[in-house]
Structure formats: C-alpha cells, structure tokens
Amino acid sequence: MYRLLLAVAVAALATPTAQAAPGDALHRLADPHGGLIVIAHRGCHEAAPLHKLGTTPENSMAALRQCVALGADVMETDVRRSRDGHLVIMHDDSVDRTTNGTGKVADLSLAQLKALRLRQDEGGATAGISDQTIPTLDELLALAKDRIVLNLDVKDMIYGEVVDAVHRAGAQNRVIVKTFAGIASVPLATIPPYNRVPFAVIPITADPMAADVPQIIGSQMQGQVRPSAIELPVLPLTTLPAVMSRARELGVPIWINTLFKGFVAGLGGDPEARHDPAAVWGRLTDMGVRLIQTDAVEALLRYRQIRRSVSQRSTEEAR
Numbered sequence: 167m168y169r170l171l172l173a174v175a176v177a178a179l180a181t182p183t184a185q186a187a188p189g190d191a192l193h194r195l196a197d198p199h200g201g202l203i204v205i206a207h208r209g210c211h212e213a214a215p216l217h218k219l220g221t222t223p224e225n226s227m228a229a230l231r232q233c234v235a236l237g238a239d240v241m242e243t244d245v246r247r248s249r250d251g252h253l254v255i256m257h258d259d260s261v262d263r264t265t266n267g268t269g270k271v272a273d274l275s276l277a278q279l280k281a282l283r284l285r286q287d288e289g290g291a292t293a294g295i296s297d298q299t300i301p302t303l304d305e306l307l308a309l310a311k312d313r314i315v316l317n318l319d320v321k322d323m324i325y326g327e328v329v330d331a332v333h334r335a336g337a338q339n340r341v342i343v344k345t346f347a348g349i350a351s352v353p354l355a356t357i358p359p360y361n362r363v364p365f366a367v368i369p370i371t372a373d374p375m376a377a378d379v380p381q382i383i384g385s386q387m388q389g390q391v392r393p394s395a396i397e398l399p400v401l402p403l404t405t406l407p408a409v410m411s412r413a414r415e416l417g418v419p420i421w422i423n424t425l426f427k428g429f430v431a432g433l434g435g436d437p438e439a440r441h442d443p444a445a446v447w448g449r450l451t452d453m454g455v456r457l458i459q460t461d462a463v464e465a466l467l468r469y470r471q472i473r474r475s476v477s478q479r480s481t482e483e484a485r
Contacts, residue, residue, distance in 0.1 A: 204470065205458065209230055226301065228298050245320050245324070255300060332363055342394050368399060
C-alpha cells in the first residue's frame with residue numbers, strides 16, 4: 167500500500183498544477199486544520215529531479231519561479247541594504263560565497279551589485295556562475311505577487327524600510343517578516359513597524375535547554391494583534407512538548423527548521439529526513455508542528471502528499 171501511495175504522490179508532484187494564491191497559504195497558516203506549510207529556505211535552489219528541474223542560485227528570481235513550479239507555500243529570503251540605500255536580496259554580509267564578485271554588500275552600490283552574477287545553488291568557489299543577478303526587494307515582491315508568500319529575514323537594522331517597501335508594493339497580505347524577541351521584550355505586535363505587517367517571532371534564549379521559550383511565546387501572544395507564527399530556535403527534543411503545549415493553548419502555529427543538522431537536537435535535519443522522512447518531518451508533524459523550513463523542498467512536498475494520501479485512504483476505509 168505504501169509503495170502504491172508513493173507512486174501516486176510522485177506522479178502528482180511531477181504533474182504541473184495550478185499554484186495556490188498567497189492568500190490561501192496565509193489562510194491555511196491561520197487555520198489550525200490548515201495542514202503543513204512548506205517553507206523553502208532561500209528559495210528552491212536545490213535540484214528537483216521529480217520535476218526534471220536543475221539547481222538555481224539561492225535567493226534568486228529563478229529560485230522563486232522554481233518554488234512556484236514545485237508548489238511550495240512560502241519562500242524564505244534575506245534582505246540587506248546596499249551602500250546607496252537600496253534593499254537587496256542577499257544572505258551573507260558579503261557577496262563572496264554566492265556571486266562571482268567580492269566585497270561587503272553595505273560597501274557596494276546597487277549598480278555594482280547588479281553587475282555581478284549569482285552562483286548556482288548555495289554558491290561557493292566551485293559552483294557554476296548563472297545568468298541570474300542579485301534581485302532588489304522591490305523586484306522580488308513584484309515577481310511573488312499572486313504566486314507565493316515571502317518570508318523576509320531582515321539582516322540589517324532596516325525593519326522600517328523593509329515594511330515601507332512591502333506597503334508600497336501592496337504586499338502586506340502576502341509576506342511574513344521575521345524578527346526576534348527575548349524574555350524581557352515587550353509584545354512586538356504593539357510597536358512599529360510590526361503592527362503594520364504579518365510577522366513571525368524567533369525567541370531569543372540563553373538557556374541551553376530553551377526552557378524559557380514557552381514564557382516568551384506567552385508574552386508575545388498578548389493583545390489583539392499577534393504574531394502569525396513562532397519560529398523556534400535550536401532546542402533539545404525534550405523541551406519541544408512543553409513548547410507545543412503552550413502554543414496550542416494560545417493558538418499560534420509553530421515553525422521548525424530542519425536545515426543542516428536540524429533545529430531540534432536529537433531529531434535530525436534535512437540529511438536524515440531525505441533518508442527517512444517519517445522519522446524527522448513525520449515526527450514533527452505528529453507533534454503538531456505546522457510550518458517546516460527546509461532546503462529539501464521537493465522531498466518534503468512529496469512526503470506531505472504521501473501523508474495526505476494515507477490519511478484519505480484511511481478515512482475512506484473507515485467509512
């Protein structure tokens with residue numbers, strides 16, 4: 167039965183389908199029964215063999231188009247400011263890893279940044295050079311319109327500028343801005359600019375067991391306007407049940423990264439999930455995790471489809 171469902175899921179993934187509108191993804195995020203939200207880390211830069219798609223540069227326009235083709239719900243991306251004040255899409259503080267150039271983003275003008283070419287996938291000295299250039303935030307917001315939700319990881323102290331750009335683009339209902347809060351932070355939804363745009367909170371904790379994360383979640387969920395999600399920091403598996411319990415009480419979805427070694431110590435990350443998705447992604451989903459950020463986008467989408475098929479089959483057999 168599992169092999170049959172796997173074949174059906176693979177066939178479904180390999181068949182082009184209409185991408186749900188960004189509003190649908192945000193609606194499902196707010197719905198406790200909205201299912202798993204798949205978040206593409208720096209876009210869909212890895213190859214997607216089931217779709218016969220190769221690599222794309224991370225944080226590129228091509229990576230966004232590939233996310234749409236695969237059916238990802240959210241594209242996570244990073245925003246910095248150039249020397250002349252333009253908001254650009256780049257994870258590192260320098261262009262060395264991801265482009266054919268060198269230098270700090272903050273020291274280069276937009277014209278200098280646009281003259282560079284992005285390297286394939288996660289970059290590095292041996293990665294091939296693509297035809298893709300560094301996008302501006304305005305360009306990415308325009309391309310994402312009616313296609314996909316953007317999660318904006320703001321790398322400089324430019325939150326106000328980023329939110330202003332989101333409003334100029336009329337994109338405030340199709341983005342999630344990422345920010346941080348600690349045990350002493352006031353509810354961020356009550357202060358600018360977080361009262362102007364959907365946002366996700368990452369708890370800051372100095373406790374190696376992250377035992378204060380439930381308390382941080384509680385303080386950030388006060389008031390009428392609340393965070394759209396809580397993105398967990400690295401924490402031990404033993405702490406996760408208490409976090410999930412508090413999140414359920416307050417009705418806020420939990421976001422976990424399975425990037426690299428994974429953000430839940432003792433559970434595993436993308437490498438383990440590719441080999442045994444049920445042991446990582448399945449276990450998180452069974453615990454109530456609603457959002458998973460990954461580099462292995464196609465593999466997670468395939469696993470989500472398998473779970474849906476199994477659930478539907480079980481429901482039909484129970485009738």
